[in-house]
Amino acid sequence: MSNAGHPEARAALAAALPSLAAGLPPAPVVADPTYLTHSSAHGATHWKFEAPVEHPVQDYERLEHVGDALLGAEVTLMVHEAYPQLVVGVRSLVKSSLVENELLALLSSAYGLPDQIRTAWAQSFSLRANPSVRACVFEAYLAAVYEEHGHAVMSAFVREVFKPLLPVAVEAMREVYVPPSAPVAVPYGGLVRNPVSALYEWTQRGARRSLSWGAPEGIGPPHCRTWSIQLCVKDGGESVYHEGVADTVKAAKHLAAMLACAEMDILF
Structure with missing residues (x-):
């Protein structure tokens, strides 16, 4: 997802993740490597409306689309359940900070996904280092987990990953919206x-x-x-x-x- 979160929450999450990385849950095993395949690996094929039935899915683009929706819904529920009193505007900023590309790229790296991305040889270095590509692969992976293991496994994995990150984002936003009272002379x-x-x-x-x-x-x-x-x-x-x-x-x-x-x- 594009970067739409708050800069304070973004910075707090980036600073907190290295210390939380050791406690990340193990990633469910996915057999189909499509979620790791960039369109450059085979050359993009464009269809006006839908691909023919006989045309196999060759890259992560469609999986990333599904993973983006699954992640957004799960994180929205987590915010609602853990912080029911948050106003809608703050909820949106917290959720956006948790699902934006910058954090997802860091999570993708923590799970070692970038080194496995399949690309055209000439573009491999630049694409694997691209934060947007790294984030897309992480979302595609979530969709692949959903397809191979079902919603319950995908949901449990997302919640374990984001459970320690959610309060970091909320408290960063709290400091912005509820600053300490200014002292008087x-x-x-x-x-x-x-x-x-x-x-x-x-x-x-x-x-x-x-x-x-x-x-x-x-x-x-x-x-x-x-x-x-x-x-x-x-x-x-x-x-x-x-x-x-x-x-x-x-x-x-x-x-x-x-x-x-x-x-x-x-x-x-």
Whole structure:
């Protein structure tokens, strides 16, 4: 499936998979190698509507189409069963992150499928290294498991593979939609000092000190938008970056400034 997931969930899944790989379930054995065959191995044959009965299936394209649907349905059910309170928009992002090409390509590699892909000799290296091809082969494999072993075996395998990955995606999205509450300015010396003001005061006490803010970025639907902003603090030749995430731009800026103050022991 094309990449439609959320970047935070995508990154969290990619980071988590290496440590989870040792616990992946064994792959059911599939006798028919069609799921490993790329169309370049035999030359693509195109039909206007349907292939003749006597024309055998020679590559994974049709299996990948079925596997994509089977995987999407199974993961959707897993999200619904494990997290029934998630709103629909977040459910869609979690599901998309779990079934997009980037993660499926990594799973395909974890099961050693890319090295087995059958292609035209001249294209073997580039196709086996292509994340989209790797993902397609994984989906085709699921369809092959379904055809040879039935839905129950396919379903059990998918659920074992994705059970530890599902909470990773959900918690990554939780951090985006439910960020920590932005801190408020605290009393200091009988006054309330804003960390943004404290930072600007700090820049005045050094010849090569400066602050710069990135453009705020909105994440999520309009009715539940989260804002992030990046702060660059320069002191001489050194630059340090801090990011604030909150439900308003002002609160995100406040949080980024507070993080910078905390790191540099600036009282506010």
